[in-house]
Amino acid sequence: xxxxxxxxxxxxxxxxxxxxxxxxxxxxxxxxxxxxxxxxxxxxxxxxxxxxxxxxxxxxxxxxxxxxxxxxxxxxxxxxxxxxxxxxxxxxxxxxxxxxxxxxxxxxxxxxxxxxxxxxxxxxxxxxxxxxxxxxxxxxxxxxxxxxxxxxxxxxxxxxxxxx
Numbered sequence: 001x002x003x004x005x006x007x008x009x010x011x012x013x014x015x016x017x018x019x020x021x022x023x024x025x026x027x028x029x030x031x032x033x034x035x036x037x038x039x040x041x042x043x044x045x046x047x048x049x050x051x052x053x054x055x056x057x058x059x060x061x062x063x064x065x066x067x068x069x070x071x072x073x074x075x076x077x078x079x080x081x082x083x084x085x086x087x088x089x090x091x092x093x094x095x096x097x098x099x100x101x102x103x104x105x106x107x108x109x110x111x112x113x114x115x116x117x118x119x120x121x122x123x124x125x126x127x128x129x130x131x132x133x134x135x136x137x138x139x140x141x142x143x144x145x146x147x148x149x150x151x152x153x154x155x156x157x158x159x160x161x162x163x164x
Contacts, residue, residue, distance in 0.1 A: 003161045006142060007087055010158065011131040014081040017054040024088040027141035031091055034116040043105035048092040052085035075133050089141045101136035113139055114147040119157065126156045
């Protein structure tokens with residue numbers, strides 16, 4: 001589903017099994033710029049994960065169910081077809097853990113990601129809106145203009161789209 005030309009993938013909107021063919025080139029270029037600029041400031045924003053196939057997400061999701069049960073798994077991982085990683089526009093960076101936000105690198109990422117076209121996709125305090133736990137390491141590429149607008153208005157992507 002596209003809203004004003006921007007793809008949305010979440011618990012409600014999915015992509016087909018065969019959607020996606022790797023990391024989006026523009027998103028990847030912006031991620032590299034973000035990482036280089038962070039490095040110049042003394043911060044390491046390492047790449048953790050990016051594009052995931054439907055099949056890989058299915059395996060990941062099933063493993064979460066086995067480990068934590070369905071209810072907790074649904075807060076931790078997207079069902080296959082509902083993962084932004086399948087679009088090639090989402091990245092996990094830095095350190096996967098809720099304490100990442102309080103690190104200097106995590107704080108820099110939170111304050112500057114929009115300048116490169118990214119948002120922190122699952123912000124703290126917005127779990128009921130996004131349907132996922134707070135993930136200060138998960139960024140989604142939307143383009144500089146849209147990302148900046150969303151950050152300035154302190155919205156989630158879902159809240160932004162609901163306004164349209």
